[in-house]
Amino acid sequence: MDPVLSCRWHDQDGEWELSVSRNGGGWELIAAAPRWSESLPFAGPEDVRRLAQALLDLPADPEPYEFAWELSRTEFERTEKERTHFATFAVGLDPADDHRPYLAYQSYYHWGQTTALGLEVVCEDPPVDHLRAQAHALLSDLPGPTSTQP
Structure with a gap:
């Protein structure tokens, strides 16, 4: 899988990443922490198109802004070990922190009567111009309707 939209950074713990890649006929969101x-999957190319547009529309001025996606995958379907892995992925400006841009991912696992917290990856102050360039290129390559702005 080649990343199409990607935000990578390092801190004292190691490398972190949030990226969107084409995976065969679908689209995947990859969240990576130093050890995990x-x-x-995205529901379809329309969700990826909305993500790209949300990055293009990220305001330059401080104002409330957030778009979020719910992603999920059920594993071991229809067995006693059925488990659903789901996450929220958001793009926005943080009103509690001078409206700084962010990408945020939080996942959960649900099986039986139990829900457990999964991975959290937050990219604060992502390279907005670079993400916009990636989003524009993505929208140019995606078949179907787009509403890109130059």
Whole structure:
């Protein structure tokens, strides 16, 4: 899988990443922490298109802004070990922190009567211009309707 939209950074713990890649006929969101990574599928190319547009529309001025996606995958379907892995992925400006841009991922696992917290990856102050360039290129390559702005 080649990343199409990607935000990578390092801190004292190691490398972190949030990226969107084409995976065969679908799209995957990859969240990686220094010692753990996971991926979840987007519902379809329309969700990826909305993500790209949300990055293009990220306001330059401080104002409330957030778009979020719910992603999920059920594993071991229809067995006693059925488990659903789901996550929220958001793009926005943080009103509690001078409206700084962010990408945020939080996952959960649900099996039986139990829900457990999964991986959290937050990219604060992502390279917005670079993400916009990636989003524009993605929208140019995706078949179907787009509403890109130059």
